[in-house]
Amino acid sequence: MLSDIEPVNRESTASIIARQLRDAIMTGALPPGTQLGEAELAARFEVSRGPLREAMQRLVSEGLLRSERHRGLFVIDLEPGDVYDIYASRAAIERAAAIRIMRGDTESAVVELSEALGGMVDAAADPDPNALPEADLRFHEALVRASGSRRLVRMAHTLLIETRMCLAALQRTDPDTDDRVTEHTEIIEAMKAGDEQRVLELLDAHMEDAITRLAPGSSLHSGPPPSVPPDGVDIAG
Amino acid sequence: MLSDIEPVNRESTASIIARQLRDAIMTGALPPGTQLGEAELAARFEVSRGPLREAMQRLVSEGLLRSERHRGLFVIDLEPGDVYDIYASRAAIERAAAIRIMRGDTESAVVELSEALGGMVDAAADPDPNALPEADLRFHEALVRASGSRRLVRMAHTLLIETRMCLAALQRTDPDTDDRVTEHTEIIEAMKAGDEQRVLELLDAHMEDAITRLAPGSSLHSGPPPSVPPDGVDIAG
DNA sequence: TTTACTAGGATTGTCAACAATCCTCACGGA
DNA sequence: TCCGTGAGGATTGTTGACAATCCTAGTAAA
Incomplete structure (x- = not known):
């Protein structure tokens, strides 16, 4: 070919x-x-x-x-505030990606996301405890890629790496396997239905769940975000 | 000290x-x-x-x-789709920044943004035609910085550079000076009033204005975004 | 006229050695 | 015991040279 x-x-x-x-x-x-x-x-x-x-x-x-x-x-070492920062940033990026999907080629996005969801189902049966979280992140990677935005993809790439760092570093309470698959399924269903508002709500709730598990006490919705000290000397340049 | x-x-x-x-x-x-x-x-x-x-x-x-x-x-050379991509990404980042400002230390953000607005007023009197667009971008830089999010700042930094590239490359129809200052003033006013919803609406309208001027026919709100081809070989790695 | 091939020049990719800076730790004095 | 001091060793920062690759003409054959 x-x-x-x-x-x-x-x-x-x-x-x-x-x-x-x-x-x-x-x-x-x-x-x-x-x-x-x-x-x-x-x-x-x-x-x-x-x-x-x-x-x-x-x-x-x-x-x-x-x-x-x-x-x-x-x-870099991840301080408590970074967990919030990572997930809040991810929420912003993935929300934008979802909007572009809903206003663009929703159908092909649904196909790709269904494929990623299939990977999660397979991973749910995998004895390796890391398989499901990995598949989870791949779903979100697919979500952003389906937006077709070069820049959202680039930004999400780094954020997903940092997410993995959080998962590897923090003692976490993994959600129930079924819930995990269900939440993603609902997002795809809402996409199929063309209900943009519901997609955004589900995505937001999904991220809120994650931040609550990883950094108890933090919330995307209310309360001031934990302070994040400025970057070191060399990063901004 | x-x-x-x-x-x-x-x-x-x-x-x-x-x-x-x-x-x-x-x-x-x-x-x-x-x-x-x-x-x-x-x-x-x-x-x-x-x-x-x-x-x-x-x-x-x-x-x-x-x-x-x-x-x-x-x-990199900016194709028509990139202009949309840049502004849509900026809209996502700055929206997230505004939310964090409204739910965090709104007051000090208002102080910093008022300062940036003062720079715009000064620039409006500057004979250099680039002064006002520069001050405009500095306002948005201040907005994201006031969010306190390390990652939003980093991502916005690159996007604002690309915005400047657009302004330098494209034949653009600059908005009226008064309108330009007014739009930013209104954002600060809505912040002072604590009206998060209005801040987001104003910000969104502001970005929509910009994209309409730079890429007539594009819109953040409706219509499928122009296709953006994938990155070259070396960027993803 | 078009195509294939071949130096020639220029540019990028890689490397190993040199220079500069920092951390460690032992030493001596208060 | 505590604090300043100064080798010694190790690591990073920088450089110039060498190797590999590519683009461009120029030439010759179909």
């Missing part, structure tokens, strides 16, 4: 390394606060320090790494 | 270069599509290619630069 042609230029080395680093961070292989020694990592990836540093700079601009000059690069 | 102490570690070279590149991109000094020759830029910044490449990798992950392996790095 003609559509199977792919660019002969494979992705850059920095790109590959960056992805592997992101994976390691979100799975907890590189826990928050870890210092990333350049020499050691370069040896592990079997590249020199140049490409490795380029990859790390990408993660710095994404906010996954914190840079301290002449000290090194560290995996 | 104790609060005047500043970290002894000045920001990294890559950070400085990255900021200057962002400035050059958003002012139009590096127009969309421009190839960034490493040797030439390194000479201009008076650093070697190492730090420069690190800085450019940051912009790649922010979506401001597009990387083609063995070809070079290029400033």
